Amino acid sequence: MATNKYISMSVIKRLPRYYRFLSNLKDDGISRISSKELSNRMGLTASQIRQDLNCFGGFGQQGYGYNVETLYEEIGKILGVDQGFKMILVGAGNLGRAIATHMSFQSRGFELIGIFDKNQAIAGEMIKNIPIRSINVLDDFCKENLPVVAALCIPSSESEEIVDQLVALGIKGFWNFTHFDILAKYPDVAVENVHLSDSIMTLSYQVMNTA
Amino acid sequence: MATNKYISMSVIKRLPRYYRFLSNLKDDGISRISSKELSNRMGLTASQIRQDLNCFGGFGQQGYGYNVETLYEEIGKILGVDQGFKMILVGAGNLGRAIATHMSFQSRGFELIGIFDKNQAIAGEMIKNIPIRSINVLDDFCKENLPVVAALCIPSSESEEIVDQLVALGIKGFWNFTHFDILAKYPDVAVENVHLSDSIMTLSYQVMNTA
DNA sequence: TAGATTGTTAATCGATTAACAATC
DNA sequence: TAGATTGTTAATCGATTAACAATC
Numbered sequence: 001m002a003t004n005k006y007i008s009m010s011v012i013k014r015l016p017r018y019y020r021f022l023s024n025l026k027d028d029g030i031s032r033i034s035s036k037e038l039s040n041r042m043g044l045t046a047s048q049i050r051q052d053l054n055c056f057g058g059f060g061q062q063g064y065g066y067n068v069e070t071l072y073e074e075i076g077k078i079l080g081v082d083q084g085f086k087m088i089l090v091g092a093g094n095l096g097r098a099i100a101t102h103m104s105f106q107s108r109g110f111e112l113i114g115i116f117d118k119n120q121a122i123a124g125e126m127i128k129n130i131p132i133r134s135i136n137v138l139d140d141f142c143k144e145n146l147p148v149v150a151a152l153c154i155p156s157s158e159s160e161e162i163v164d165q166l167v168a169l170g171i172k173g174f175w176n177f178t179h180f181d182i183l184a185k186y187p188d189v190a191v192e193n194v195h196l197s198d199s200i201m202t203l204s205y206q207v208m209n210t211a
Numbered sequence: 212m213a214t215n216k217y218i219s220m221s222v223i224k225r226l227p228r229y230y231r232f233l234s235n236l237k238d239d240g241i242s243r244i245s246s247k248e249l250s251n252r253m254g255l256t257a258s259q260i261r262q263d264l265n266c267f268g269g270f271g272q273q274g275y276g277y278n279v280e281t282l283y284e285e286i287g288k289i290l291g292v293d294q295g296f297k298m299i300l301v302g303a304g305n306l307g308r309a310i311a312t313h314m315s316f317q318s319r320g321f322e323l324i325g326i327f328d329k330n331q332a333i334a335g336e337m338i339k340n341i342p343i344r345s346i347n348v349l350d351d352f353c354k355e356n357l358p359v360v361a362a363l364c365i366p367s368s369e370s371e372e373i374v375d376q377l378v379a380l381g382i383k384g385f386w387n388f389t390h391f392d393i394l395a396k397y398p399d400v401a402v403e404n405v406h407l408s409d410s411i412m413t414l415s416y417q418v419m420n421t422a
Numbered sequence: 423t424a425g426a427t428t429g430t431t432a433a434t435c436g437a438t439t440a441a442c443a444a445t446c
Numbered sequence: 447t448a449g450a451t452t453g454t455t456a457a458t459c460g461a462t463t464a465a466c467a468a469t470c
Contacts, residue, residue: 010461012416016409020390034427043395046427047463054429062428063470080415098309099407108408109415149418173418175411179231184254190417192410196310197319198227199403200386204291204320205223206401207360207384221437245451257451258439265453273452274446 011052015079017042018052022072034065080109085173086147090162092117092125092132095177096153100127110149114141118158135162142169149173149190156180218266225263226290228253233283245276291320296384297358301373303328303336303343306388307364311338321360325352329369346373353380360401362386371396 021042025033035046035053042049053059053071056078060066076082087110089100096115105112115127118135125132133141150171152159159180166174173190174182182191232253236244246257246264253260264270264282267289271277287293298321300311307326316323326338329346336343344352361382363370370391377385384401385393393402 008461012413013409015416016406016412019412020409036427043392045463047465048461050427050429051462058429060428061470062468063426065427078416079412080419081412083415083419085415085418094305094309094312098305101305103407103411105411108411110411149414172421173414175414181254188422190414190421192414192417194405194407194410195227196314196405198224198231199405200314200316200319200321201227201230201290201292202223203360203384203386203401203403204294204296205226205289206403207296208291208294210383210401211399219437247451256439258441259437261451261453262438269453271452272446273444274450276451 005055007055011055014044014052015075018049019072019075019079019081022068022075025068026072031068032065033068035060037065081107083109084111085109085149086111086113086145087149087151087175088112088114088116088138088142088147089151089153090116090135090138090166091153091155092119092122092127093153096151097127099151099153099177100130113145113147116141118154138165139169142166142171147171149175151175151177152180153177160185216266222263222266225255226286229260229263230283230286230290230292233279233286236279237283242279243276244279246271248276292318294320295322296320296360297322297324297356298360298362298386299323299325299327299349299353299358300362300364301327301346301349301377302364302366303330303333303338304364307362308338310362310364310388311341324356324358327352329365349376350380353377353382358382360384360386362388363391364388367391 021038035049039046039049057074059071059074087105089096089112092100092115100112100115112128112130115130115132116135116138117123117132120134122132123134148171150166152162152174154162156179159178163174163180163182163185167186167189171189174192176182176191176193177196179195182189232249246260250257250260268285270282270285295317298316300307300323303311303326311323311326323339323341326341326343327346327349328334328343331345333343334345359382361377363373363385365373367390370389374385374391374393374397378397378400382400385403387393387402387404388407390406393400
């Protein structure tokens with residue numbers, strides 16, 4: 001067991017993929033797996049898998065390998081899938097709606113408790129049993145319900161103002177679909193950026209440079 | 212000038228961000244910038260910026276720095292923003308609609324020419340002046356219009372079958388929102404994965420482990 | 423026990439940063 | 447010219463891979 005050690009982002013970014021593969025193994029009725037066999041399936045080295053897992057503890061057993069169910073649960077705990085962090089979503093345009101509808105927040109550590117949009121015309125509309133609220137009531141709502149995390153699906157130009165407001169309201173983490181650089185202004189909050197336009201541009205590069 | 216050299220993914224993933232910052236500089240009427248000044252704005256080291264740019268050529272000038280307009284255009288060329296690769300989108304659920312509506316394909320190297328869904332009921336509906344077509348006509352459409360790239364916004368479970376079909380139809384690149392591992396089966400196509408559920412889980416981890 | 427496979431240390435590889443000669 | 451800043455080589459840092467003793 002090795003808690004409190006610094007874990008690199010490279011490792012953390014691989015955890016959800018381990019979690020996913022272990023879930024599949026479970027579904028396939030496989031109850032035990034070696035780092036070698038898992039490395040074959042995932043296209044990694046066995047060495048890397050053992051190193052990654054040992055950042056968090058000795059989950060395996062020499063001569064045996066890893067118990068799939070146990071490892072799945074341990075990684076789930078590490079990722080916090082059972083935490084149910086209260087999340088709000090700001091921006092109920094196409095992207096916000098897709099995120100709200102598409103994403104299984106609950107199985108990934110979050111509980112979506114509010115959706116906000118500046119467009120008064122859509123206030124009251126329901127998405128996944130949650131009413132869209134006017135951005136005007138964001139303050140009151142947060143003071144009452146104390147969300148911890150916010151997903152930002154608003155235009156980048158409106159992002160700074162909303163982030164200022166949300167940080168003041170105690171938001172500790174952002175799932176940021178905008179281009180505003182939250183960490184530059186607030187180095188102590190947790191930020192996960194999803195830059196779809198950056199992503200599609202690297203695809204363009206790859207297509208150009210593919211054999 | 213150093214063409215044909217291998218460029219690491221680390222570098223390529225930074226290019227869209229350079230492109231974005233240069234665009235902002237242009238908008239602000241700034242015509243020239245040093246690696247030092249750019250590094251301050253972007254939160255990188257000047258050294259890294261110079262190394263990155265020199266993978267593609269000597270765009271700067273000693274004692275002067277870089278011309279913003281020129282550098283912007285050069286990076287645009289490297290990324291292929293003017294290529295207009297023909298793209299189709301498969302899956303017109305919430306996510307597919309958001310992508311189709313939200314994303315500026317044209318300024319990022321692509322031209323969206325077709326949208327497909329297995330749900331016959333929504334066939335004919337228009338998104339961004341493009342009709343949703345039945346997946347049944349995917350074959351004919353591709354043979355006639357020769358798209359190069361496909362965005363996959365379908366359930367992961369349906370992904371393998373569609374990918375098989377699309378690769379056979381000559382698709383060379385995938386913008387993959389599913390969990391199906393395209394590269395494992397087709398190592399020679401270009402793939403850019405967007406795993407939103409992985410992304411949100413790393414956020415959960417970060418929120419848990421933030422001071 | 424013998425065989426298998428982990429946990430962990432050591433070696434390698436690649437990416438980032440620092441330094442500086444070249445040069446505008 | 448002198449000052450500034452690049453392009454590029456060398457040094458450092460971190461992440462991945464290999465090796466192997468520990469042990470189930």
